[in-house]
Amino acid sequence: MLPIAQELNRRDHRVTYVTTQEFAGRDVTCGVNVLVHDSCVAAAPSGGPGRCAGPQDPVLVEDTLDCAESIHAAFADDVPDLVLYEDSARITARLLTCRWKRPAAEVFPSFPGDFPAADGTPGSDSPAPAGDCVSGLPAGVRERLFSFVAPAANAGLSPDDFCTRPEPLSIALLPKEFQTDGYSFDGRVAFVGPCIPERRMDERWLPPKSGLPVVFFALDPELLESGPEFLRRCVDAFAGKPLHVVMSAGGHADAVREAAAPLSNVEVHEHAPRSVVLRCASAFICHADLNSVMESLYFNTPLVAVPSGERERAVADRMVELGLGVRLTPGAAEPRALVDAAAALVEDRETGRRVREFQRRARRAGGTRRAADEIERYLEWIYQP
Numbered sequence: 001m002l003p004i005a006q007e008l009n010r011r012d013h014r015v016t017y018v019t020t021q022e023f024a025g026r027d028v029t030c031g032v033n034v035l036v037h038d039s040c041v042a043a044a045p046s047g048g049p050g051r052c053a054g055p056q057d058p059v060l061v062e063d064t065l066d067c068a069e070s071i072h073a074a075f076a077d078d079v080p081d082l083v084l085y086e087d088s089a090r091i092t093a094r095l096l097t098c099r100w101k102r103p104a105a106e107v108f109p110s111f112p113g114d115f116p117a118a119d120g121t122p123g124s125d126s127p128a129p130a131g132d133c134v135s136g137l138p139a140g141v142r143e144r145l146f147s148f149v150a151p152a153a154n155a156g157l158s159p160d161d162f163c164t165r166p167e168p169l170s171i172a173l174l175p176k177e178f179q180t181d182g183y184s185f186d187g188r189v190a191f192v193g194p195c196i197p198e199r200r201m202d203e204r205w206l207p208p209k210s211g212l213p214v215v216f217f218a219l220d221p222e223l224l225e226s227g228p229e230f231l232r233r234c235v236d237a238f239a240g241k242p243l244h245v246v247m248s249a250g251g252h253a254d255a256v257r258e259a260a261a262p263l264s265n266v267e268v269h270e271h272a273p274r275s276v277v278l279r280c281a282s283a284f285i286c287h288a289d290l291n292s293v294m295e296s297l298y299f300n301t302p303l304v305a306v307p308s309g310e311r312e313r314a315v316a317d318r319m320v321e322l323g324l325g326v327r328l329t330p331g332a333a334e335p336r337a338l339v340d341a342a343a344a345l346v347e348d349r350e351t352g353r354r355v356r357e358f359q360r361r362a363r364r365a366g367g368t369r370r371a372a373d374e375i376e377r378y379l380e381w382i383y384q385p
Helices: 002-010 021-029 058-074 087-100 130-134 139-155 228-238 250-260 274-278 290-298 310-321 335-347 349-364 367-383
Strands: 016-019 033-036 083-086 104-108 170-172 189-191 214-218 244-248 266-269 281-286 303-305 325-327
Touching (some): 058 139, 087 104, 104 367, 170 367, 214 335, 228 250, 228 335, 250 266, 274 281, 274 290, 281 290, 290 303, 303 310, 310 325
Parallel strands (some): 083 104, 104 170, 170 189, 214 281
């Protein structure tokens, strides 16, 4: 979401980005105001991020209220005109919009949820009513919850509104063609495609002088229930192959560099600048989070995807369905299999053709500028007579 915030800031909107200390420095470099809040709940443990799907954990509800109350206090004298939130923070954001009586727009970094049809028929994946979610909470927690949203009662809002109602505007960070049922969504969802961060001055990387095809490798071994030994075995598997491997090894970089030191075709970084490397890469080995997949396709790079969760499996399945790469299960993602898959992609002209075609679609979707345009149109619709 940072590129969207930066674009809005560039257009003279005052933007305050609520984030954790870990990411605050990056937000500051984008020129936006930052509100650091490390205790905010990132996602509900059941029913998906920020969705009601049955009885809720009282501790989770209280933590969410702690977060909402703290943010509310920080904006006590300067209530925002719009709340822009990512779906994992949906409940916290909805509590605030109800309390402030302000509009909101939702950003989906993965596939958007199942919206009701234009005639109001609920979608098949619609969350349960808020009443069902909170009915089992202790009386004190329920009282605190409804006390927080009580000032919104005069606006005609019910308790369900902070949990279940689709926003008048939602922004999906993928092109409509990547969504399986993309053309069934109405105008409330803007499929703007990838929003690519601007290259920072400290992001430097040079292509190899060897001229070998570049393979960008960014697998977290912990998500594969492994450790640095897995990365060292991957380095050994790439040794001597006609490929140049750029490995982003995170906290395992020091442990892996020793294995790569004798090799001229493998370089190891703690954090390689992804958008810079992808501009030159012929294949990207990664987990199938939508952000990585979209950025790879934006830069015309086919993928070897190793999904590590339900959402990532859905993204990888769609990627394979569209012929944009290959998928390996975590159990099958042995070093030799990864090398073979990457080498095959480099030579696969048909996959390359499909990736180039999808790149055109991804870029035509509009990206960051279209997202900002949609938000500005939404603000004009709400606030201008």
